Amino acid sequence: MTPEWIAADCTADHLRLWAMGSEGIFARAEAPVGADPLATLHALAAPWLTEGRQIEVIASGLAPVTALRIVPCTPVATAVPVPSDDSSLSLRLVPGLRQDRPADLTQGAEVRIAGALRVLGDFDGVICLPGLTTVWAHLSAGEVVSFQSFATGSLLAALTGDIAGPLETAAFTESLATTRARPERLAAQIASLRAESLLSGLSATTLRSRATGLFIGAELTAARPYWLGQRVVLAGEGSEPYRLALAAEGVQAETLPEEACILAGLALLHTAG
Amino acid sequence: MTPEWIAADCTADHLRLWAMGSEGIFARAEAPVGADPLATLHALAAPWLTEGRQIEVIASGLAPVTALRIVPCTPVATAVPVPSDDSSLSLRLVPGLRQDRPADLTQGAEVRIAGALRVLGDFDGVICLPGLTTVWAHLSAGEVVSFQSFATGSLLAALTGDIAGPLETAAFTESLATTRARPERLAAQIASLRAESLLSGLSATTLRSRATGLFIGAELTAARPYWLGQRVVLAGEGSEPYRLALAAEGVQAETLPEEACILAGLALLHTAG
Known part of the structure; x- marks a missing residue:
């Protein structure tokens, strides 16, 4: 069974992939990040791909710091396409957020915040994401106002x-x-x-x-x-x-x-x- | 040349040995601690030993926590002999110090403090020993009154x-x-x-x-x-x-x-x- 699309998330230590179908998740894959996260991503996705069909992969935690979006802004906007020779998948990376004072950035927190807002509906307040780096973000009117790692x-x-x-x-x-x-x-x-x-x-x-x-x-x-x-x-x-x-x-x-x-x-x- | 005695010091990561003669240090040896510090110590000392003669080794940072001495007390008093089949060296370990409130212990700091007091002569004040664990010790009348790691x-x-x-x-x-x-x-x-x-x-x-x-x-x-x-x-x-x-x-x-x-x-x- 070929997924409709693949969700991917990369943290400081692990890369996780989800094969998404019409009924939601139908498979999961996980591995240590390794030296080349994109190669790990391709290897984990390979069993789910079919020749002659291009599957979209949306990945968080992998975009370069040059693509960061400056707060205040919505947690996510667009994902950046990655050119590839592999015709079986089309990879797009979600940019993180950047704050100048105090200097800070997110690498995956922005996607979790966007998802939490989607789940919560109309929400003004604070979202805290515990992890190897814990991020506290202040949300107002659908935008990340400030954050602190x-x-x-x-x-x-x-x-x-x-x-x-x-x-x-x-x-x-x-x-x-x-x-x-x-x-x-x-x-x-x-x-x-x-x-x-x-x-x-x-x-x-x-x-x-x-x-x-x-x-x-x-x-x-x-x-x-x-x-x-x-x-x-x-x-x-x-x-x-x-x-x-x-x-x-x-x-x-x-x-x-x-x-x-x-x-x-x-x-x-x-x-x- | 056989040393008069051997000085040894074990920290969290390294074991150091000094071959001591009548003129002071005449050789140094150093290695990562490894799983068995006493085996590492014997291996490092081996080139300096002579058959038929027993050399004394005084080592800090290696005594068991059961031997700790409770402050206030002098930084060092006696060293505990370690039974051994090896007739070429006689090993004695210097016990660390223990404090109950706040709970704390030293594993080598006591020897540095004793040595610093020897160098300084009559000294009341504070000795600070920076390292992986930094120890601050308050000295008065030749005794460690309290310390904080x-x-x-x-x-x-x-x-x-x-x-x-x-x-x-x-x-x-x-x-x-x-x-x-x-x-x-x-x-x-x-x-x-x-x-x-x-x-x-x-x-x-x-x-x-x-x-x-x-x-x-x-x-x-x-x-x-x-x-x-x-x-x-x-x-x-x-x-x-x-x-x-x-x-x-x-x-x-x-x-x-x-x-x-x-x-x-x-x-x-x-x-x-």
Whole structure:
């Protein structure tokens, strides 16, 4: 069965493809990005292609930084065609967003935001996308007004080896409170946590829960203008610690599944093409 | 030529050995730690050994956490013998220090502190040892009163790939001021720096200088009780950014070479043995 079109999303570590048919998703493929993301994309798409027919591929997270669109603007507008000798697919890349002050850019967040807006309908507020880079974006009248990225996930992954997995709520919320009150003590608290782990043999889950709490506590302090008194929507697999952390501040965030946001965002450009 | 004794120091990534004679150092050896640090140590020492003679090896950074000594105490006291079938060397390990509140431990800093005290003579004040883990220790009447570790170097290495190399002073001091004033914005500033690097193609040196400034700015805010109004001595290869950062606060720190501190500290236990 040949897909009607293919959706693709590239993050810092993984490339995911979805074969889309009239009933929605009918197949998924995933691989590490590798040195040549476009070659990986072609290899993953190959089993779904048919000779003599050209399938459209809409991809996020792969456009060059020269194509970035400057905020304030709608999250997505058009996708940039990539010239290719391969007649079986027609690849178009979705440009990210760019902000000059503070310097920032998105590489995939723009598609998730567009998809979340599509799912939410009329929405003014803040969308937060947790990940290796977490992005907070302020939306008004269908446009991204401003955004702010945090390297929280990268720092956490560098220190604990992974950022997924279950959390111990008590360990998480206690650590969260520590850096919400004294964010400048992050590097000291991380060193102290390591020492305690060596001295008392903390479990991997306790260690991850406490480290996650310390990092997100500091992030919430810095991201305060993005959630204080705002309607907040979270989209992404790493949303749960953010939901807990925001609840501790009295903010009841809604959550959306990441895959639905990615596909709704990319579909906007497929149907527009 | 057979050494009188061998000094050894193990950090998170490297093991170093010094063959010590009557005139001081007469040979050095170095290797990555590997999975079995004691096997690496034996392999590095082998060329210096003579059959029928037992050479004493005093090593820091290798004692088990069960041997830690609780502060306040002198930085080093005795070294723990390691039983061995190898009659050509007699290995003794220097225990680290332990602090319960906040939970912290040293794995090699204690020897550097002991050596620095030996070099400085009568010294009350603060010794700061920059590294993958930076340790600040408050010394009074020959004892470590309290200490605080920071994971600054590990975080920086995880993000920029290396922590050594030259700094651009202007880029460093500007970034330093940013997180000294708003330490909670560290993760946001790191993300912004990454974005700027992608957008403007910053050189590796500029990127490292600015990232180092951001991390040390946040560390200085948290370590304030350790330098404000104190006599501060820096020992270690990564001292330069700390010296600059302290100078910006009006603190003129003295610097000591790390190797001299390590060897003076280990020698205390050799001569005592």
